[in-house]
Amino acid sequence: xxxxxxxxxxxxxxxxxxxxxxxxxxxxxxxxxxxxxxxxxxxxxxxxxxxxxxxxxxxxxxxxxxxxxxxxxxxxxxxxxxxxxxxxxxxxxxxxxxxxxxxxxxxxxxxxxxxxxxxxxxxxxxxxxxxxxxxxxxxxxxxxxxxxxxxxxxxxxxxxxxxxxxxx
Numbered sequence: 001x002x003x004x005x006x007x008x009x010x011x012x013x014x015x016x017x018x019x020x021x022x023x024x025x026x027x028x029x030x031x032x033x034x035x036x037x038x039x040x041x042x043x044x045x046x047x048x049x050x051x052x053x054x055x056x057x058x059x060x061x062x063x064x065x066x067x068x069x070x071x072x073x074x075x076x077x078x079x080x081x082x083x084x085x086x087x088x089x090x091x092x093x094x095x096x097x098x099x100x101x102x103x104x105x106x107x108x109x110x111x112x113x114x115x116x117x118x119x120x121x122x123x124x125x126x127x128x129x130x131x132x133x134x135x136x137x138x139x140x141x142x143x144x145x146x147x148x149x150x151x152x153x154x155x156x157x158x159x160x161x162x163x164x165x166x167x168x
Contacts, residue, residue, distance in 0.1 A: 005142070008138050008141070008142050009142070011135060011138050012082070012086065012097065012138060012139055012142060013083065013087075015079075015132070015135040015138075015139065016079040016080075016083045016086070016100075017079075017083065019071070019075055019076060020076065020079050020080060020083070023071050023072045023076040023079075024072065024076065025041050025044065026041070026045055026048060026057075027071055027072060028068070029041065029042070029045050029057075030057060030060055030064065030065050030068045031060075031065050031068065031069060045057070052122070052125050052128055053122045053124065053125060054125055055118070055120040055121065055125075056111075056114070056115075059120075063110065063114075064111075067107050067110065067111065070103070070107060074103060075100065075103055075107070078096060078100045078103070081096055082096050082097055082100055085097075094142070094143050095143065096143075097139050097142050097143040098139075098140065098144060099143070100139050100143075101136055101137070101138075101139030101140030101141070101142070101143050102140060104132075104135070104136035104139060104140075105136035105137060105139075105140055108129070108132050108133040108136050111129055112126070112129055112133055115129060
């Protein structure tokens with residue numbers, strides 16, 4: 001089980017790093033005025049749209065703009081926190097990973113539903129987004145399975161610890 005967790009953690013680290021880069025650089029351009037975005041990021045954004053024929057970034061449907069705002073306001077900070085928690089083995093990482101996974105799988109399911117059902121979508125675009133759905137499943141399972149595997153800590157099981165000094 002330890003090897004599987006390490007592989008999952010590696011996948012999650014790459015996912016979190018991707019969100020940390022993509023959310024502010026590309027996704028924020030769906031609702032920010034171009035005057036607030038550096039030209040280098042605008043050129044990258046335009047290249048991406050052309051290369052992958054991402055009609056969602058061109059048409060900017062309201063649900064997509066809302067999901068991009070969710071990613072920047074909620075998932076981006078959570079990805080930062082999860083990177084820290086993962087690299088430093090914090091005990092709360094399982095919980096924040098579960099929260100991230102639940103949010104991310106919801107977003108990715110809506111996006112993939114649109115992409116697979118739209119005649120505007122290219123196979124290349126679906127293939128680009130699909131692995132992120134898998135990463136969302138990994139995050140969700142990592143949070144869930146770690147919670148199931150851990151026994152309740154004594155402080156939780158027996159109530160709060162009393163603040164007493166030890167007698168010498």
